Amino acid sequence: MKHVDLRKTPSLELGMMFIFAYVPYGLAESLKLSGIMAILLAAIVMSHYTHNNLSLVTQINMQQTLRALSFMAETSVFAYLGLAIFSFKHNFQPAFVIWSIILLLVGRFLNIYPLSWVLNHFREIKITKRMQFIMWFSGLRGAICYVLSLHLYLDTVEKRHVIITTSLIIVLFTILVLGGATLPVVKFLQVDDKRDYHRTLTLSKTEEMGQTIESDHISELTEEEYEEKYLRENLRLKGFAYIDAKYLVPFFTRRITKRELILNRSEMQRLTNKWYEEVRSRPSPSDDEETEI
Structure with a gap:
């Protein structure tokens, strides 16, 4: 996009951007790698570099188009999760669900705090303890884990239903309970320190x-x-x-x-x-x- 001049045809330029954004996903999937991680890294790199090579018209169109598509995709995901409650045969095991949620929270704790400690040695603006707690508390496990559970092949149907039901409950718990309580927790932790609140908004x-x-x-x-x-x-x-x-x-x-x-x-x-x-x-x-x- 730096050397190819498509600025006189914004529609073609926009189409090429979508194609280049999708190529890493298809390539990773064909190699049996994570297409999600590939397209995430591609989005970061293209947003930082490729975006600036576009014409002004395409830059604006690209932003608005992707915002509309992301909104539609997010709406579809939540609609799919809602329909899944009534679309599958569920096998609810309370002890398994509770231990799964506890271990997920522990696992997230063991990721965020040690990695934040390491990153703070290389950052001018530190990740504060309050922000680390918010990152741990507000970690939402969305539709990806649920879709992965649908692709599991186990020896019995009952085990598969237990995994699917547990995944769905965890998704709903993190979205409704943790997600719904995130804003009150943020206000409670940072209401008396405006400077700390400003710093957490500019971590990069x-x-x-x-x-x-x-x-x-x-x-x-x-x-x-x-x-x-x-x-x-x-x-x-x-x-x-x-x-x-x-x-x-x-x-x-x-x-x-x-x-x-x-x-x-x-x-x-x-x-x-x-x-x-x-x-x-x-x-x-x-x-x-x-x-x-």
């Missing part, structure tokens, strides 16, 4: 750098502005953030010229004016009534 030490080079995730910097901002920000960055700003971002992303910036803004203005003209040309209810009279 590259966030400030990101805010200086993009506005609402839309890249509009010319080459001169880009170099000036990065030279100024690089003085404050350390570790991987410095390497990313100094070498990776310039290597993977293109710099738009002032002429391209003017063309982008002109195209956005043209599309906006066209949309307003179409809206104005539509008759209002009062015009319809006057026409009928």
